[in-house]
Amino acid sequence: DGGITQSPKYLFRKEGQNVTLSCEQNLNHDAMYWYRQDPGQGLRLIYYSQIVNDFQKGDIAEGYSVSREKKESFPLTVTSAQKNPTAFYLCASSIAGGGNQPQHFGDGTRLSIL
């Protein structure tokens, strides 16, 4: 089945540690996105990529990094600089990067601090 796979489902981070969240899609979509969701809030854009080897910062990029070396993969690294990383992280993709394209989401990764 085509879709977006995020792993792991749950992740725990120790203080001062970097962790990487995986996002893979087999929809042949050009654009991919990372969002953060906090309780009682909407989703906020961290980074997005409209094409391989290119990505842009979203509204809350500080403390995060991404790469887009392959069309189907868009991993997100939560660095130790992100002081409040506990949240639900959602990856999405769309056929192209235009504003009219609906985004399709994965099941999310829940990150917690040990």
Next chain:
Amino acid sequence: AQKVTQAQTEISVVEKEDVTLDCVYETRDTTYYLFWYKQPPSGELVFLIRRNSFDEQNEISGRYSWNFQKSTSSFNFTITASQVVDSAVYFCALSEDPGKLIFGTGTRLQVFP
């Protein structure tokens, strides 16, 4: 600045009741897109509908209907004859720039049997 407001934090209804979820948006652009997504307890967001700023026709899809009114900057979502499976958090979102979705804070709908 772009903004999406979902003033209803939580709504509870009994099965078979109709329910309307409100969405009000702010934008300076003349071309924009509005979306509704459903987030069930499993966590993933499910795309429900897209509407562009030039198309004010209301849309109906089964028990779901959407009312887009540019004059009031609203894009409301109605579920007719609600069912327990409709229980979820519903998000309204606005898109202008390529790839940037601005989400509202969501409305949690609980449908009781």
